[in-house]
Amino acid sequence: xxxxxxxxxAVCVGLLAVGLARAAAPAAPGVNDTCxxxxxxxxxxxxxxxxxxxxxxxxxxxxHGEMHLKCTDCHGDVSAQKLPHPEKPRPVECANxxxxxxxxxxxxxHGIARKGGNNVAATCTDCHGLHDIKRxxxxxxxxxHANLEATCGKxxxxxxxxxxxxxxxxxxxxxxxxxxxxxxxxxxxxxxAPTCTNCHGAHxxxxxxEPESATNRARIPDTCGACHQxxxxxxxxSQHGKMRLExxxxxxxxxxxxxxxxxxxxxxxxxxxxVIKECGNCHSxxxxxxxxxxxxQVTALGYARMAxxxxxxxxxEILPASDPAxxxxxxxxxxxxxxxxxxxxxxxxxxxxxxxRHDRAGNPLYYFSALFMKWLxxxxxxxxxxxTLLWLxxxxxxxxxxxxxxxxxxx
Amino acid sequence: MSSPGSSSLAAAGAHAAxxxxxYYRRFTxxxxxxxxxxxxxxxxxxxxxxxxxxxxxxxxxxxxxLLGGFEVAGAIHRICxxxxxxxxxxxxxxxxxxxxxxxxxxxxxWGPDSMVPQPQDAIDLYKHVKWFLGRGPQPKFDRxxxxxxxxxxxxxxxxxxxxxxxxxxxxxxxxxxFLPGWMFNxxxxxxxxxxLLAVAFIFTIHxxxxxxxxxxxxxxxxxxxxxxxxxxxxxxxxxxYERLRREGRLAAYEAPPPTLEAQVWGWFVGGAAxxxxxVAIVLIVYSLVH
Numbered sequence: 001x002x003x004x005x006x007x008x009x010a011v012c013v014g015l016l017a018v019g020l021a022r023a024a025a026p027a028a029p030g031v032n033d034t035c036x037x038x039x040x041x042x043x044x045x046x047x048x049x050x051x052x053x054x055x056x057x058x059x060x061x062x063x064h065g066e067m068h069l070k071c072t073d074c075h076g077d078v079s080a081q082k083l084p085h086p087e088k089p090r091p092v093e094c095a096n097x098x099x100x101x102x103x104x105x106x107x108x109x110h111g112i113a114r115k116g117g118n119n120v121a122a123t124c125t126d127c128h129g130l131h132d133i134k135r136x137x138x139x140x141x142x143x144x145h146a147n148l149e150a151t152c153g154k155x156x157x158x159x160x161x162x163x164x165x166x167x168x169x170x171x172x173x174x175x176x177x178x179x180x181x182x183x184x185x186x187x188x189x190x191x192x193a194p195t196c197t198n199c200h201g202a203h204x205x206x207x208x209x210e211p212e213s214a215t216n217r218a219r220i221p222d223t224c225g226a227c228h229q230x231x232x233x234x235x236x237x238s239q240h241g242k243m244r245l246e247x248x249x250x251x252x253x254x255x256x257x258x259x260x261x262x263x264x265x266x267x268x269x270x271x272x273x274x275v276i277k278e279c280g281n282c283h284s285x286x287x288x289x290x291x292x293x294x295x296x297q298v299t300a301l302g303y304a305r306m307a308x309x310x311x312x313x314x315x316x317e318i319l320p321a322s323d324p325a326x327x328x329x330x331x332x333x334x335x336x337x338x339x340x341x342x343x344x345x346x347x348x349x350x351x352x353x354x355x356x357r358h359d360r361a362g363n364p365l366y367y368f369s370a371l372f373m374k375w376l377x378x379x380x381x382x383x384x385x386x387x388t389l390l391w392l393x394x395x396x397x398x399x400x401x402x403x404x405x406x407x408x409x410x411x
Numbered sequence: 412m413s414s415p416g417s418s419s420l421a422a423a424g425a426h427a428a429x430x431x432x433x434y435y436r437r438f439t440x441x442x443x444x445x446x447x448x449x450x451x452x453x454x455x456x457x458x459x460x461x462x463x464x465x466x467x468x469x470x471x472x473x474x475x476x477l478l479g480g481f482e483v484a485g486a487i488h489r490i491c492x493x494x495x496x497x498x499x500x501x502x503x504x505x506x507x508x509x510x511x512x513x514x515x516x517x518x519x520x521w522g523p524d525s526m527v528p529q530p531q532d533a534i535d536l537y538k539h540v541k542w543f544l545g546r547g548p549q550p551k552f553d554r555x556x557x558x559x560x561x562x563x564x565x566x567x568x569x570x571x572x573x574x575x576x577x578x579x580x581x582x583x584x585x586x587x588x589f590l591p592g593w594m595f596n597x598x599x600x601x602x603x604x605x606x607l608l609a610v611a612f613i614f615t616i617h618x619x620x621x622x623x624x625x626x627x628x629x630x631x632x633x634x635x636x637x638x639x640x641x642x643x644x645x646x647x648x649x650x651x652y653e654r655l656r657r658e659g660r661l662a663a664y665e666a667p668p669p670t671l672e673a674q675v676w677g678w679f680v681g682g683a684a685x686x687x688x689x690v691a692i693v694l695i696v697y698s699l700v701h
Contacts, residue, residue, distance in 0.1 A: 291467070294580070294599060300466035303481045343584045350592030351583075357600070369597050373604035380608060384616040387558075390543035395625040397545075 031070045034080040047087050059131040094124045104203035120165050127151055148195045149173060175261040199223055220253040234316040269304035279309045289354040312336050433641040436666040437633055441505055446634050448498040454684050455491030457610045459484040464603050465698045492577055499570050523553045532557035551649035558620050569609050576602040614688035630685060635677030636669030
């Protein structure tokens with residue numbers, strides 16, 4: 001929604017600017033030609049050997065070129081009348097025109113990092129370009145919805161940059177590219193699939209530690225919920241959602257199960273089997289007893305056909321067994337088993353899917369069965385193991401003692 | 412694959428060709444077939460079941476995939492389980508038929524041809540351990556030794572425990588019509604634990620006793636050929652030999668030398684089972700240590 005609004009605003013401002021520029025254009029012919037006399041040479045280099053070339057057609061097709069801006073509109077300390085200009089003109093101040101955008105930028109994670117002395121954090125030109133800046137709605141623009149992944153990826157998808165600047169999360173753009181959102185961006189619904197800025201914002205992008213950040217732990221359900229409204233509503237009524245409403249942010253949010261940048265479609269087997277471990281981060285006892293069952297063993301091998309946590313407990317709507325509305329409440333448990341086990345009976349549903357072999361008080365029969373089996377194994381293997389070792393020693397000794405004898409057993 | 416294969420073929424030929432010396436029948440054809448079925452189905456169940464017991468280990472994932480995924484592994488497991496139960500039923504039928512033929516079950520439940528443990532077995536164990544420790548002469552054994560009887564009854568115990576629990580787990584909806592839920596918890600527990608015991612026992616103790624101990628290394632094919640040489644009968648089953656000679660029944664047990672087919676089957680299939688078993692033990696021990 002914010003994206004569409006932004007586009008509209010950009011279009012209006014753009015049209016207005018073009019109109020004004022057209023009106024003003026004929027008044028100042030020749031300034032750009034003067035500059036291009038030197039800078040139009042594609043091999044032009046400054047004193048430090050860096051290219052100072054500007055391609056005339058690239059600029060002409062840029063949003064500023066279309067508005068017929070003069071070079072000196074941005075490079076304000078250079079005058080076509082006073083040449084040659086100083087070797088190092090002052091940096092361009094985008095804020096001269098884009099006051100609001102630059103003010104917003106200063107409070108972003110990039111702006112704050114720059115202010116703190118970080119000289120690689122993205123600034124205006126890193127995202128928007130230099131002489132080739134285009135409107136965001138232009139498919140060729142760096143800030144077009146379709147191109148943002150690549151634009152952010154210049155830094156956040158670049159292993160060398162990620163390592164040297166210690167960018168949080170590692171190479172998140174590569175992760176994102178293979179996610180359901182990343183894949184959707186190259187599919188039929190590309191226009192409605194989210195890209196970086198849909199979750200992080202553009203001129204509002206903030207570190208997740210900041211309370212007003214769209215990716216702050218407390219705000220993530222709302223950020224994801226902007227698109228996933230049904231899940232957002234379900235989640236609010238779940239145990240995890242309720243805990244969060246009470247201010248307990250240890251309760252999981254969307255990204256704890258789905259991850260942030262690696263999000264997979266929920267029907268993908270690897271997601272279904274991997275997410276079990278996320279449940280186990282808090283519910284470790286239940287994970288370990290689950291792994292003792294056939295369900296848990298098959299899913300541990302990577303096959304999602306057996307029940308995972310969510311198969312019985314639900315996902316966004318998880319409620320404790322004590323809540324009658326829970327899928328595993330006494331009232332609903334049988335129905336839940338029957339989802340897979342057609343014809344299951346009340347007896348069937350009294351199977352304990354989390355039987356704990358160490359819980360002597362809670363499940364003595366199971367505890368002692370496990371203990372018996374354990375000692376039976378240890379007993380049999382120890383007895384015959386010792387028997388075997390003694391026998392082996394005796395046989396070898398008998399063999400060596402006999403030497404070249406015919407191989408008669410016995411003394 | 413080809414070089415050990417050809418060498419064992421040569422070895423098998425060498426065993427079968429020289430009919431020097433007499434041979435006696437130790438196992439009937441039915442017994443040999445039943446053991447082969449038991450062996451193949453056991454290895455089948457073990458290979459397809461072990462990945463579940465060690466599902467958190469990378470080798471388990473690899474093995475499950477190698478077997479064609481958990482659905483295929485599950486199908487193999489059930490086919491083998493059915494084969495094993497059928498084998499067990501056939502064995503019970505042969506016992507009943509023997510009882511009918513002899514018009515008595517006495518020979519089945521007591522005496523030298525019976526698998527039922529008897530006082531002599533306790534004495535043999537005691538004497539055998541004394542010999543291990545160098546405190547007495549090596550005991551002489553009759554037809555079935557105490558460790559062979561243990562192997563035999565372990566199968567009975569395993570059939571009841573693993574077979575019974577396995578059926579519960581195979582048809583849970585049916586059995587839950589009349590059995591409580593906790594039975595399935597116990598069934599799942601003992602199925603895995605008892606299977607681990609069976610695998611650990613067969614692939615170490617049974618293989619050692621039957622095959623890889625110095626007297627028999629690398630393997631003994633008597634269970635596949637059914638034939639025991641006069642030399643071995645005299646020395647390893649001295650009591651039996653003496654008894655048969657005394658009773659004048661020795662000639663009745665005399666048999667032609669092992670056939671080439673039986674030898675080859677023994678060397679190949681028995682050897683393959685032996686190798687698979689050793690690999691399984693290495694994996695289990697590795698997993699338990701790590």
